[in-house]
Amino acid sequence: MKHVIVGASGQVGGYLLQELVSRGEQVQGTCLTHSVPGLRPLDMGDADRVSALLAEEQPDVVWIPAAMPDVDRCEREPELSWRLNVEAPELVATMAAERHAKVVFFSTDYVFDGTNGPYSEADRVNAVQVYGRHKVETEQFLLDTIPRALIIRPAWIYSRDENPRNFVYRVVQQLQSGNTVKAVTDQWNTPTPSEGLGKIAWQAVADDFEGILHVVGPERLTRYDLTVRIATAFGFSPAQVDPATTDSFHLDAARPLKGGLVTACPEYRMEAGRDFAPIF
Ligand SMILES: NC(=O)c1ccc[n+]([C@@H]2O[C@H](COP(=O)([O-])OP(=O)(O)OC[C@H]3O[C@@H](n4cnc5c(N)ncnc54)[C@H](OP(=O)(O)O)[C@@H]3O)[C@@H](O)[C@H]2O)c1
Structure with a gap:
């Protein structure tokens, strides 16, 4: 298959690119402010350029x-958020669908309010900030108007x-400088390794999965516990991590x-060792 990744210079896009290339897929990625050799510059809000890229x-x-x-x-900056998290991805998705391409959009766990997670795909969304509300708006647009759209929600x-x-x-940079790192003990989530995200996202596309899919790491822990794990794995003392609220x-x-998120689809549950090499 032939793929376009809008935002291949980012954390997620970069791993997707690696995953697809390693599988022998044909891929063209784009970047905006971080130039990367082989990627094409694209502002996804520029309709003429999006159209030209997809035509080519x-x-x-x-x-x-x-x-x-x-x-x-x-x-x-809610207007800017709306342009980049709603208007521009909707434009790209609409143009892609007009060409009968499958659309894969990355949403977020922040569509939920965090009162009683972890959440599955069937749970009701209720974002508590602008970013989450804008992602909810785009999700709904895609579900309503883009045939076969896949919406992936990762977390942390x-x-x-x-x-x-x-x-x-x-x-690690902070700890290496001899600084302590403040980390919160009251936020729980399911940290997601990009490597596993790339693999499971690819599998979902290969299966032509449609709708919302939670793709997250297998453990639920606090930001404090996550930071202590990282410190320990890189040879630093857990005492360098300060608990905070x-x-x-x-x-x-x-x-x-x-x-935090869980998926109701067992075939897309991420496993350490099989889907990603653990870092901590
Ligand atoms: N990071 C997380 O923990 C997390 C958690 C849940 C969900 N998500 C979602 O996962 C997705 C990827 O996140 P990420 O961490 O990979 O983000 P990221 O590293 O900040 O990457 C964002 C990408 O978007 C590109 N971009 C920004 N504005 C653009 C524009 N106007 N036109 C075209 N490209 C533009 C950036 O290009 P340049 O860098 O070249 O400017 C970059 O490639 C996002 O949708 C995010 O909401 C992330």
């Missing part, structure tokens, strides 16, 4: 990990990459606390 590449599958995932910035993505966008890398960060956007 004739993809069977269009993946849309591109987004504005900075939750606090979305809260401060991490990887091995030496990239400031990667939580593991940021923690979400309130103490005075963030712009509310966070789901008792969050």
Whole structure:
């Protein structure tokens, strides 16, 4: 199959690209502010350029990990969030569907309020911040108007990459500098390795799965526990991780606390060793 990945310079897009290339698929990825050799620059809000790219590449599958995932910035700049998390992905999805390509959109666990997670695909959404509400809006548009659309919800993505966008890398950098890392004990989630996300997402597309699919790591833990695990795995003392509460960060956007996702589809449950090599 032929694939276009809009946002292949990001954490998720980069792993998708690797996964598809390793399977011998034909892939063209795009980037915006982070140039990567082989990727084509594309602003997904530019209808003429999106149209030209799709006409040229004739993809069977269009993946849309591109987004504005900075939750606090979305809260401060809701118009920009709407353009990047709603208007632009809807434009790309509509143009892709007109060409009969399968659309794969990346949503988030933040569509839920975090009062009683973990949540399955059948649970009712109730986002508590702008970012989550915008993802809900796009999900609904895709479900209503795009045939065969696949909506993947991951949560707290991490990887091995030496990239400031990667939580593991940021923690290790802080610890290496001799700093302590503050991590919250009151947010639970299901951290998702990009490697496993790429593999399961590929499988779902190969199966032509439609609708919403939760693709997450196999464990549910707090941000504090996750950070202690990372510290220990990289040879640092757990004492370098300071427990804190979400309130103490005075963030712009509310966070789901008792969050995390599970999938009701056993064939897409992620397994350590089989789907990803554990880091911690
Ligand atoms: N990270 C998480 O923990 C997490 C958790 C749940 C869900 N998600 C969702 O998963 C998806 C991928 O997240 P991520 O962590 O991979 O994000 P990321 O690393 O920030 O990557 C975002 C990608 O979008 C591209 N992009 C941004 N604005 C664009 C525009 N106007 N036109 C075209 N491309 C644009 C970026 O390109 P440049 O970098 O080249 O500018 C980059 O390739 C997002 O939809 C996010 O909401 C993420």
